[in-house]
Amino acid sequence: xxxxxxxxxxxxxxxxxxxxxxxxxxxxxxxxxxxxxxxxxxxxxxxxxxxxxxxxxxxxxxxxxxxxxxxxxxxxxxxxxxxxxxxxxxxxxxxxxxxxxxxxxxxxxxxxxxxxxxxxxxxxxxxxxxxxxxxxxxxxxxxxxxxxxxxxxxxxxxxxxxxxxxxxxxxxxxxxxxxxxxxxxxxxxxxxxxxxxxxxxxxxxxxxxxxxxxxxxxxxxxxxxxxxxxxxxxxxxxxxxxxxxxxxxxxxxxxxxxxxxxxxxxxxxxxxxxxxxxxxxxxxxxxxxxxxxxxxxxxx
Numbered sequence: 001x002x003x004x005x006x007x008x009x010x011x012x013x014x015x016x017x018x019x020x021x022x023x024x025x026x027x028x029x030x031x032x033x034x035x036x037x038x039x040x041x042x043x044x045x046x047x048x049x050x051x052x053x054x055x056x057x058x059x060x061x062x063x064x065x066x067x068x069x070x071x072x073x074x075x076x077x078x079x080x081x082x083x084x085x086x087x088x089x090x091x092x093x094x095x096x097x098x099x100x101x102x103x104x105x106x107x108x109x110x111x112x113x114x115x116x117x118x119x120x121x122x123x124x125x126x127x128x129x130x131x132x133x134x135x136x137x138x139x140x141x142x143x144x145x146x147x148x149x150x151x152x153x154x155x156x157x158x159x160x161x162x163x164x165x166x167x168x169x170x171x172x173x174x175x176x177x178x179x180x181x182x183x184x185x186x187x188x189x190x191x192x193x194x195x196x197x198x199x200x201x202x203x204x205x206x207x208x209x210x211x212x213x214x215x216x217x218x219x220x221x222x223x224x225x226x227x228x229x230x231x232x233x234x235x236x237x238x239x240x241x242x243x244x245x246x247x248x249x250x251x252x253x254x255x256x257x258x259x260x261x262x263x264x265x266x267x268x269x270x271x272x273x274x275x276x277x278x279x280x281x282x283x284x285x286x287x288x289x290x291x292x293x294x295x296x297x298x299x300x
Contacts, residue, residue, distance in 0.1 A: 008081040015247025023085040088281040105236040113147035113240040116249035117154040121223035135202020137294025177222025
């Protein structure tokens, strides 16, 4: 009898794709099935196409049944994987295996801390606006680490005072992507300006070494800058990594050899019961920081 196939439907989003690919590959290897997926260019993972035996039963795995499916025998089926699978528990017992699938990045000898701040589209979209943390909240989290120097890595084009014109430029870069204002409403531009300038001024006392990605925005990406893989791999070199609620930096930390990783516990409180558990990741050396009291806007 021919092998079944696991077909994973990769969505938009770098971090999303890593969750989807890794989950699907674990399912395929556990059940001795072939794996079909489109390419993941950032890691030079080529497209995989295997023939599908239509005589086999097809099982669909999504965000409603992935725990049961992960513990089931699917070896005589075709499997369609369609979800996000942002659950740290799935990957806990397979960390070394998953890390072996990706290029190794050597860790730095320093004891510096890196804080990843994903801004860009998050400065202007209401869904992210409600999750913004105050500078004071970040400082409380930073103080949980034992480190030498603070680094900030961000997709912001600059780390100095923002004008309304700067925010208009971000709006232009985002609106031609997959989440234009009609899909993801924008906040008042003055509030966007207020928050980014509050963050820059509020963290100034820590004398951070700031690494801005000012590469061109990838057309149609919704604000993603080219050169983002340099940021990803740079995060992986650190011994101390601090995460807000970005799957991008969560995976950078997962694929690193960092001894200390802090994730913001509430993760995305605006999601309510649909919120993920990534802020409570309990891997060795990982801990949670912060509460909803850290929010800058009182909207939750």
